[in-house]
Amino acid sequence: MNDREHELFEAELRRLKPAEPPEEFMARLAAAQPMPRMQPGVRSWPVRQPNFWRVLLRWLAPAMAGAAMVAALLVWQMHQPEGRSPSQTVIASAKPALKADNVEIDRQLVAAFDTVARMPGGEPVRFRCREWMDNVVLRDSAQGVEVEQRTPRLEVVPVGFETY
Amino acid sequence: MDKSPTQADWRRWLEDHAPKFLLFARQKARSEADAQDLIQEAVVEAWQRQGDGQPPPLALVFATIHRRAIDLARSEDRRVGRELAVVEPPAESWFDTTVEDRELRQLIQDAMNRLPDMYREVITLKVWGGLTFAEIADALGIPANTAASRYRYGLAELRKLTKEVLA
Numbered sequence: 198m199n200d201r202e203h204e205l206f207e208a209e210l211r212r213l214k215p216a217e218p219p220e221e222f223m224a225r226l227a228a229a230q231p232m233p234r235m236q237p238g239v240r241s242w243p244v245r246q247p248n249f250w251r252v253l254l255r256w257l258a259p260a261m262a263g264a265a266m267v268a269a270l271l272v273w274q275m276h277q278p279e280g281r282s283p284s285q286t287v288i289a290s291a292k293p294a295l296k297a298d299n300v301e302i303d304r305q306l307v308a309a310f311d312t313v314a315r316m317p318g319g320e321p322v323r324f325r326c327r328e329w330m331d332n333v334v335l336r337d338s339a340q341g342v343e344v345e346q347r348t349p350r351l352e353v354v355p356v357g358f359e360t361y
Numbered sequence: 362m363d364k365s366p367t368q369a370d371w372r373r374w375l376e377d378h379a380p381k382f383l384l385f386a387r388q389k390a391r392s393e394a395d396a397q398d399l400i401q402e403a404v405v406e407a408w409q410r411q412g413d414g415q416p417p418p419l420a421l422v423f424a425t426i427h428r429r430a431i432d433l434a435r436s437e438d439r440r441v442g443r444e445l446a447v448v449e450p451p452a453e454s455w456f457d458t459t460v461e462d463r464e465l466r467q468l469i470q471d472a473m474n475r476l477p478d479m480y481r482e483v484i485t486l487k488v489w490g491g492l493t494f495a496e497i498a499d500a501l502g503i504p505a506n507t508a509a510s511r512y513r514y515g516l517a518e519l520r521k522l523t524k525e526v527l528a
Contacts, residue, residue, distance in 0.1 A: 206515065209465070210489075213379070216457050225401065226379060229404075231404075231405045231408040
């Protein structure tokens, strides 16, 4: 079907008009006039205007409850037995850090000995062993604090044998 | 809150468009009563969806008829399956009987009845519903290009069917 035939046939179809609906059906449709429909979330009842006492109660009630809780807490604290309170502990631990203005580092030879061991190939290896005691002393003159720490230390030095 | 049309607006709108709605619904429904029920429910729903007191777009009404017809057909299928009932197609004339060429009217109606539904609905909406291809696409939930090609193929098929009858 070419365009001309297409248009002619279309025009022929348009000559036909849809049939008129029966009268009783039209009367039924006319009676079915859409009524306003509620939108979701929209209320039909009037919104109450906020009055002074309602607003006052809305804000005053929580405030009064908070004040009552604070008062009860204060009364409870006043009746607690005296002692070191947690807040005092915090203050005590918040002393300034130790500041060492005098440091002494010393070592003392405690023992010295030699020992001989053999390597997997059989050759001997001599070890010179020394046992030291390291001593560190920190002093904070301002606070009058002295800290001393002693640490033992073993020093092992291998000494090879020369064989001829 | 929604506005509603005045009684005069409502009646005028029905007189202008009810015939084309009924033509479309008769092709979709299995009985005249179903077709009329479809229209009543669809126009009320479309007006309420529009919500501003203005007439809804015709494409929206046709889309609602189309959707409700599918729902109805599904429920009818279930009912028929249960009852093993046979539903006769509506016998009402689709076109204005005052038209001089009554033979043409009957010829076109018979040919339209034999046309596949996907062609028939597009031709009906375009020729007698007055919709554009974009509106037909909206109403039927298909792409506009598909609507246009179905229209063209459908017209060719319809012409072929009418020629067969005349021959």
